[in-house]
Amino acid sequence: MAHPRLIALDHPGLAPFPLSDRLRAQLVYFQAGPDAKEMPELGEDEYWFDRDEVARWVMDGVFYLVSPLDTEKATEVELSEEQDALLAWLEFNHVRHARVED
Template identity: 80%
Template sequence: MAQSRLVALDHPTLAPYPLSDRLRAQLVYFQAGPDAPEMPELNEGEFWFDRKEVTRWLMDGVFYLISPLDTEKAAEVELTDEQDAMLSWLANNHVRHVRVED
């Protein structure tokens, strides 16, 4: 079975980033909101990341999950090594627009 990977659509010569199944499922935690500045129309399997948010998560070492049942409260979640490595790949390579490939 082939491993999933992130392909940088805004840097096509960059080597793809390998994704575990777990990290692939967590991409939605890190994608920019629908009103993010400069976000293009996304096709299926594509994600857009806000540079400022990526930088903040890396500096803080945490991100926040908001429950759909209680939008007033957010849980602070420490970044795993795997999440940190992916966010670092995005930040270090100035990647914002990716597609997941299998």
């Protein structure tokens, strides 16, 4: 069975990043918001990442989750090794636009 991987659409020669099922489900935590600058129309299984946010998460080692039950408060979450590796790959390779392939 093939494992999902993240393909950099803005850097087609770059080797894909392997994704566990868990990390694939967490990509939504790291995608840019709907009002992000320069974001193209995204297709199915495509993501757009904000370079400044990615750099901040890598530097800080944390990201923030907002509860759908209490949008006034965000919880600081320490990056897992897997999340940190993904964000480092995005930052180092300047990836903004990517698609998950199985």
